[in-house]
Amino acid sequence: MVDPYQASQAASLKNTFVDVKAYLDNGTQVIIEMQVLNQSDSDKQALSNVAKAYITQLEKGDKYTELPTIGLTFTNFVMFPQKQLESQVITNYTFLERHQLVPYPEEMRLVFVELPKFNKKLRQLKGMADKWIYFVKNVGSMKSLPKTLANDKDINQALSIANTTSLTPKELELQEKKLRWLREQKDNLARAEQAEAALEAALEKAETEKQAALEKAEAEKQAVLKKAEAEKQVALEKAEQTAKLQIAKQMLQAHADIAFIGQVTGLKKMEITKLKE
Numbered sequence: 001m002v003d004p005y006q007a008s009q010a011a012s013l014k015n016t017f018v019d020v021k022a023y024l025d026n027g028t029q030v031i032i033e034m035q036v037l038n039q040s041d042s043d044k045q046a047l048s049n050v051a052k053a054y055i056t057q058l059e060k061g062d063k064y065t066e067l068p069t070i071g072l073t074f075t076n077f078v079m080f081p082q083k084q085l086e087s088q089v090i091t092n093y094t095f096l097e098r099h100q101l102v103p104y105p106e107e108m109r110l111v112f113v114e115l116p117k118f119n120k121k122l123r124q125l126k127g128m129a130d131k132w133i134y135f136v137k138n139v140g141s142m143k144s145l146p147k148t149l150a151n152d153k154d155i156n157q158a159l160s161i162a163n164t165t166s167l168t169p170k171e172l173e174l175q176e177k178k179l180r181w182l183r184e185q186k187d188n189l190a191r192a193e194q195a196e197a198a199l200e201a202a203l204e205k206a207e208t209e210k211q212a213a214l215e216k217a218e219a220e221k222q223a224v225l226k227k228a229e230a231e232k233q234v235a236l237e238k239a240e241q242t243a244k245l246q247i248a249k250q251m252l253q254a255h256a257d258i259a260f261i262g263q264v265t266g267l268k269k270m271e272i273t274k275l276k277e
Helices: 042-055 127-141 153-164 169-253 258-265 269-275
Strands: 020-023 029-035 069-075 090-093 108-114
Touching: 029 042, 042 069, 042 108, 127 153, 169 258, 169 269, 258 269
Parallel strands: 029 069, 069 108
Antiparallel strands: 020 029, 090 108
């Protein structure tokens, strides 16, 4: 393991603080970091760290020899929710030719470990990858190393190095800045989620009130239409009755038989007789 602080060699590059920077036996540089916040640029951050680590290996005048770099990112959230990746804990990305999927020389590689997707118990662990992922995910709640992990010399060696490594004042200051930044981001994220929840509640309330108002307006409209239709029907029936009485009166004046008048107009005998009075 080496200094995890990646100082910029160009003014346009941002300083980056990764959790661990290490080298494999074959010289491959590995940038290991933990992302605890699900930010919109998490993917770009991981790619930026690997690209920066790759180019900062070159000193001025150096030739472009093989300088492979791997970015290993542990995420405390699901980063790739796509259906074909929903149960895949480790995802491995390299450069490929777009149409034939021919791999580009493996200079840079991105590997992601999504901790929420890893649900194995101690008895289910198989191989080093499972053990390390289990350790990283559960170390915060461990009072002591489980026997399955304690018997692994590599994990014990890594813990020993981590426990005995001291930080310089500058590194402590950077670490404190990073922790403070994480706390601030968590607070900001919590406030943003609260604001979003409040906005959703307000929008839902407004939509409910709008729907209620529309339903009330529709009910009032239907009531008005129903009343108008009833009044129209009453007026038509009154007009029809008036017309029948007028016809009956004219037929009486012509000395038509009452029974015949009733057949023509549909009036009752009593209604026709009243017209003679």
